[in-house]
Amino acid sequence: MAANPLTDAPGKPGPPLWLLLELTYRCPLHCAFCYNPTDFARSEAELGTDDWLRVLREARALGAVQLGLSGGEPLTRDDLEMIVAEAHRLGFYTNLITSGVGLNEKRLHALKKAGLDHIQLSFQDSSRQMNDFLSSTRTFELKSAVAALIKQYDYPMVLNVVLHRLNIDHVEEILEMALKLGADYVELANTQYYGWAWHNREQLLPSREQVERAERTMRRFRERVGRQMQIYFVVPDYFERRPKPCMNGLGSIFLTLTPDGTALPCHAARMLPGLEFPNVKSASIEQIWYGSEGFNRFRGDSWMKEPCRSCPEKARDFGGCRCQAYLLTGDAANADPVCDLSPHHHLVTEAVARADRPAAAAPALGAGEKPLVFRSERNSSTLFLKRDDN
């Protein structure tokens, strides 16, 4: 094979092992903690089937092997089965990340036949009332039925519940529900504050006491049920002193495509200013991964500022999350302010202190001073107009 100066350079990045396709922004749910961009309504048309299939072939040829199919709700696309079938044929491990809405037996049968490996089903809370409130829909019973269907088709059942101030006190009930549904794995994923969740951060950020209580409850539960149900608890990074090694460093293993084909090094990166992100309609996955500014800018550590640049831990956490650095400090090259070595760490501790205030301790369902803004086409357009007016 001929030498390729683009990809054979010394220290060249490894392959994009993880490919996440956000097939659509359409979603029957309206979760207030969604990480999708708040301006998704302005997004361009979704890629067609042929483009998605080409992307799969190109990424697989580079070495991509884990495939996430997400959105929005990926089941709103009626070519999902075709996409799964091609991915399976190419040797991807295929993960469907779904709210369950739209997953009936006919589609599940077809997806299984197409070679779908795995389904991650989201719940918003343990009770119908809270689930339906938090997703701004009536979907709880439907999701329960889908969970049974997933078991029936012999998939390992992975439930994902995003935790935040309004449901974190229900961890025990959430885990009981998961056990009753026969879940093999439960991910209690604390909200990460991007997109809609960022917009609603003041309403969603739990107090430190809530987080600690939830973690104790989770540990007790884990001891009780043993190996039959594995529980993952993702600690909210606002309560940590060191940042998460976000995406293992931008451009190291992770490649996301948004519904219109824009390629991003993480699902939130579109917000980063001054970066051109290529689109699969005009560039190959290889050009995008190895040759684009959007993917190269935050590779390695030459972009780092102090305190990261001279920090012995930079090889472990890569300075944390670029999007969080940008959202909180206005500069994506700053240290993630979750780190207590960051001169901006007070921005995180102040947000947590506000969440700890007793006055905000018992928010009624969305009846706080500032209402929760649910993810919807209409709110997306409204928020966008507001931002343009500023």
Next chain:
Amino acid sequence: MSVPPDAAPHAAIDAASRPAIGRGFRLQWEAAQNAFVLLYPEGMIKLNGSAGEIMKRCDGATRIADITADLERAFAASGLSGDVIRFVIMAVEKKWLQIR
């Protein structure tokens, strides 16, 4: 109410056991990584050379004794049985393998 703890998962593993790839895992050769990998929901384990060689022989029908003999033949080695059983025990604990 408490659930009784699982019996030690490796209590019954010996040379006659027939390990298979664990439920929910898929073993696959990845040329881009020059390695066998174990794929599972939203994750991947890159196996080192010997782990890959053992696991690709775990088809649920072949006994550990025969897997060992095959490895010893393929790599002109001897005395691998302890290593293979130890690996299988570890892999069963991690659910990478299961004994049918």
